[in-house]
Every structure is written in structure tokens, then in C-alpha cells.
Amino acid sequence: MSKKILATICIICIILGSSYFxxxxxxxxxxxxxxxxxxxxxxxxxxxxxxxxxxxERGIITNNVYFDLYIWKKNKEDKIVTGTYVLxxxxxxxxxxxxxxxxxxxxxxxxxxxIEGWNNKNIGEYFAREDIVSQENFTTEVKNVAKxxxxxxxxxxxxxxxxxxxxxxxxxxxxxxxxxxAEMIVIKMLNNFDEKLTDTMKQDITRxxxxxxxxxxxxxxxxxxxxxKEDQKVVAGIFWERLKNNYPxxxxxxxxxxxxxxxxxxxxxxxxxxxxxNTYTHKGLPPGPISNPGLxxxxxxxxxxxxxxxxxxxxxQTGETVYSRTIEEHNRNKEANGL
Numbered sequence: 001m002s003k004k005i006l007a008t009i010c011i012i013c014i015i016l017g018s019s020y021f022x023x024x025x026x027x028x029x030x031x032x033x034x035x036x037x038x039x040x041x042x043x044x045x046x047x048x049x050x051x052x053x054x055x056x057e058r059g060i061i062t063n064n065v066y067f068d069l070y071i072w073k074k075n076k077e078d079k080i081v082t083g084t085y086v087l088x089x090x091x092x093x094x095x096x097x098x099x100x101x102x103x104x105x106x107x108x109x110x111x112x113x114x115i116e117g118w119n120n121k122n123i124g125e126y127f128a129r130e131d132i133v134s135q136e137n138f139t140t141e142v143k144n145v146a147k148x149x150x151x152x153x154x155x156x157x158x159x160x161x162x163x164x165x166x167x168x169x170x171x172x173x174x175x176x177x178x179x180x181x182a183e184m185i186v187i188k189m190l191n192n193f194d195e196k197l198t199d200t201m202k203q204d205i206t207r208x209x210x211x212x213x214x215x216x217x218x219x220x221x222x223x224x225x226x227x228x229k230e231d232q233k234v235v236a237g238i239f240w241e242r243l244k245n246n247y248p249x250x251x252x253x254x255x256x257x258x259x260x261x262x263x264x265x266x267x268x269x270x271x272x273x274x275x276x277x278n279t280y281t282h283k284g285l286p287p288g289p290i291s292n293p294g295l296x297x298x299x300x301x302x303x304x305x306x307x308x309x310x311x312x313x314x315x316x317q318t319g320e321t322v323y324s325r326t327i328e329e330h331n332r333n334k335e336a337n338g339l
Contacts, residue, residue, distance in 0.1 A: 034089040041084050042100060048077045060087050067093050076101050109175040116171040116294030117223045120164060133182045141182040152190050154197060157213035167216040167289025168193050196295055201302055215301045220289035223297040224253035231321040232297050235312055236304035249279035257290040264316040265339055313339055
């Protein structure tokens, strides 16, 4: 064999060897040092090249060719498992392949449901019961008003030191991560409140010379007093009329809030309990919301229905709302309904 041919073969071997080591190194590489988590969905029927191209577009890998080569080299093209994965650009290709072929998908989101009219204590108990977050952590988080006031303008009237987020944790069904913190859940609920309270609603509140805190405080009482959407509008009209006339709201819901009970009938002493939330002994609105109201109650507080009623009660057996125009009529209705 001539020296020229031998030299050519050596050069080819060097080139092939260098190429092999270069490609091998690239197949072990990572896109960047970023540890930002990115959700990545692999759907049924997607091929290796479709998956790798999408990963490259998302910045999870730098070049889909090396990803494809690694998959095929390891004979794992048929072992990819569909699902939602949490991937990072600082993962190597082998690490990513290991995750998506072993089915280490992100755990499914948890569904939580916050009931209209629950107060913060109720929510905290629910989270503790469902082993989502501890009641202590949740309670601490909702007392940290100042932390959220800069981002959420509707919290502007709350006391940053002694207040809580009571009233502004919007009741709804949410999907949360299994390892969600109290802060993450609170942010979801505040974001939802911000979305539900539209710009038009905010403008109408301002137009009526009212504050968002006033609206939510009254809505929280309405929510606990009557469940029916139409009744809520009428009761809102009664309450606003009482406030205008400097007449006590006399809401049983506020007494239950103070006592931590769910009574239908109260003694005289109950209605004289010493608290700024007692709307029998204190005129005007209480210092803040007593529950987290739903959209219907909030809408009722913003857009009340006027009527010639000044009193109402709920039948403890049927839940029906009974209205009265005078105190005499109201007293007769109380007796007729076992109150």
C-alpha cells in the first residue's frame, strides 16, 4: 500500500473519529445553564422528530438532530411516554430522554373548590383537612396584606398591618400543583377576583361614590344572609337604604361571624356581644368583610334592587326570604316563621 493511500486512510479515520467524538459530545450536551422550568406536552402519535423539533423551538434543546441521534442510538424511539413533563434547558439530552421514556410526567393538578360564603377560617380548615397546606401557613399568608397591595389595587383600602384578605379570595374551583404553597394559592384566588371585578364594575362603584372595600364588605354579608340571586338584589337594596338612613344593618350573619356559630335564632344577649362587627349595636358597615362572597352577591351590592321593604328574615325550615315594610309586620313575620 502506498504511503499516499495510507495517509489518506489515516486522515479519513481522524476525521471520522473527530466527528464521532464531536457528535457524541453534542448528544450529551445541554441547551444552556438556565434552570427555568418549562412544561412540555408529548401527545399520542407524535414521532421523535416532531417532539425534538418542538423542544428546539421551546429552547429546551439546541439542535434536534443530536437529540434524534441519541434516541435512535439508544433504541428508545418506541419507549417515549405521552404526558406533561417539566423540563429545563440545563438538562442534558440523556436526562431529558430518561424522563420522557420512563414516564416521569408531572403529577396531575389537584382540584380544590372554595365555597361561596366561606370565610378565611373555613378555607384554612378545608386546606388542612385535604392536606393541601397547613391552616397556620394559610392564616399567616392571608394576614400579609401589605405583600399584595402593590400588585392588586383593589386591596388599597385594607389595613396593611391589622387587616386580612378576607372577602377577596374569590370562591371558585381551582387547579393547583400538588406541592402548591399558600402564597401560590392566594395569588390564584386574587388573580381570579381581579378578573371577575371588571373595569365596568369598578367604574360603577366609583360613580356611586363607594369604595371596593365597602362593596365587598356588604356583599360578604349578603352572601351569608340569602342564597338566592334575586333575593340578594332586594336585600342589598334594603341594606343600602338602612346605611343611607343611618339605621343599623342588624345582620344575623355578623353575629354568627363574631360567635363562630351558624345559628338561625339568636338570644338578646347574642345581639349585644361586644364587637365592632356587631351590626345590631354599631351603625354602618363592619370594619371589613365577614366572608368571601361570590359574583352574584358582589353584583347585588353594586347593582341593588330598590323596593319599599325595610326588613326581611329567612324561614329556618325552608330558607325562604320573607319581606316586611314595617317593624310591626316584621315582628308578625318573625312569630309566624318561628323566630
